Amino acid sequence: MLPVGLCDNIESRRQPSGKKHVYVIIIVASIISGMGALVLAWIMYMCKTKLKNEGHTDDNHKMDDNDEGSEKDDTGLIIYDLKTIAIATDNFSDKNKLGEGGFGPVYKDI
CATH class of the missing domain: 1.20.5 (Single alpha-helices involved in coiled-coils or other helix-helix interfaces)
Structure with missing residues (x-):
């Protein structure tokens, strides 16, 4: 022990x-x-x-099938190129002019 x-x-x-x-x-x-x-x-x-x-997709910058000459920016707004706008307003003709806004002339679509 x-x-x-x-x-x-x-x-x-x-x-x-x-x-x-x-x-x-x-x-x-x-x-x-x-x-x-x-x-x-x-x-x-x-x-x-x-x-x-959320709400953003990978194809924001791709061309829309329905809107030729346009694309969406990061905010989802459609951006048209100048050629498309010139065609739509008949080359910014005064006969298609609706009036003047705060950001310039307003044209109707032909």
Whole structure:
């Protein structure tokens, strides 16, 4: 058998001190909090990207089948080239002029 004093010394080595428990808890809590913050940041980034791209399609810059000489810009508005507008207004003829607006003359489509 081991002497009584030696057994007490072995038992005290087996049991971790209170400070070690506190350090382990702080480290584990920090790691979990850091990972949680990263996941939350990733979710927020994905939601922001989804909202930003909502309603936008990849074919915004392609020609429309119905509107020859036109295309859509990033806002979804149709942009006509000058040749198409000149044809539609009979080369900006005064007989097709409806009036003047704040941004210039207004023509009717022939």
